[in-house]
Amino acid sequence: MTPRAPSMAPADRRDALVGVTLQLLREHGRDVTTRQIAEAAGIAEGTIFRVVACKEDLVDAAIARAFEPGDLVDRIEGIDAALPLRERLVLLASIFQERVQATFALMQKVGLVRPPDHQHDSEAAEAWRTQVAALMTAVVGDDVERLDVPVDHFVHVLRLLCFAGSHQHIADGRLLSPEEIVDTVLHGHLRTERRG
CATH class of the missing domain: 1.10.10 (Arc Repressor Mutant, subunit A)
Structure with missing residues (x-):
């Protein structure tokens, strides 16, 4: 029993x-x-x-x-600010990729093609997107001065690539690793260091 x-x-x-x-x-x-x-x-x-x-x-x-933040905030805030920028961003991309893949798998299992409306098109959803952008910006930290684009654009592109690169159909079954996601964004948005 x-x-x-x-x-x-x-x-x-x-x-x-x-x-x-x-x-x-x-x-x-x-x-x-x-x-x-x-x-x-x-x-x-x-x-x-x-x-x-x-x-x-x-x-x-x-x-x-499943669409609530859960432990996402704690996991992002737990990224060690003393790590080099690339390592911090790889950890961030890993966290997002795990979340995205788990969410997509659940959506497929229950027959959803998009998040519930109240999770997607509400003031709360917009507030959550703003909070995520702030969390991501905090991970970039003082390295923001190394970027050749505004930090809000940088984190937007990183988040989009995490989303697209972690979705089986969008990525044509060729998922990007967190390292590939980060290197793609970094090589496109880091200032070239001046020589001598």
């Missing part, structure tokens, strides 16, 4: 179920069952319906969570 999860407040139970459902969606897509969710959460199947009206409410909440 599966051990049962401890008692939780409804909001906490729902939050936990959303997390479990998101993991299962990555494996089973929308075919995930409430039985699978309950087993993974260590609860009786009926407990699910004490916190959501139907499975689709849980699925929708899980998909919405």
Whole structure:
């Protein structure tokens, strides 16, 4: 017999179920069952319906969570500012590539062709894009003076290349490595050092 999860407040139970459902969606897509969710959460199947009206409410909440920042901010802020610029940018590109690939894989698994509207076309989405640009600019740090373009353009191009180079269809199945992404952007936007 599966051990049962401890008692939780409804909001906490729902939050936990959303997390479990998101993991299962990555494996089973929308075919995930409430039985699978309950087993993974260590609860009786009926407990699910004490916190959501139907499975689709849980699925929708899980998909919405996949587009939230999660630990992205902490991971970017954790990049060591003492590293050389290229190393910092490779770490940044790796973080973005992991996120993009996980998001695209989930979208394909659940049949989405674009993010949910509230995650794409809202004031919150615009605020998030602004925050990401600021985080990326902070990773560039004092090396901003080495760029031959404005830093906002540099981080925009880097982000676009991370997106396009990490998408199987856009990249024609030839994904770019984080190193290729960074070298492409750096070689195009670093000032040529003056000689002598």
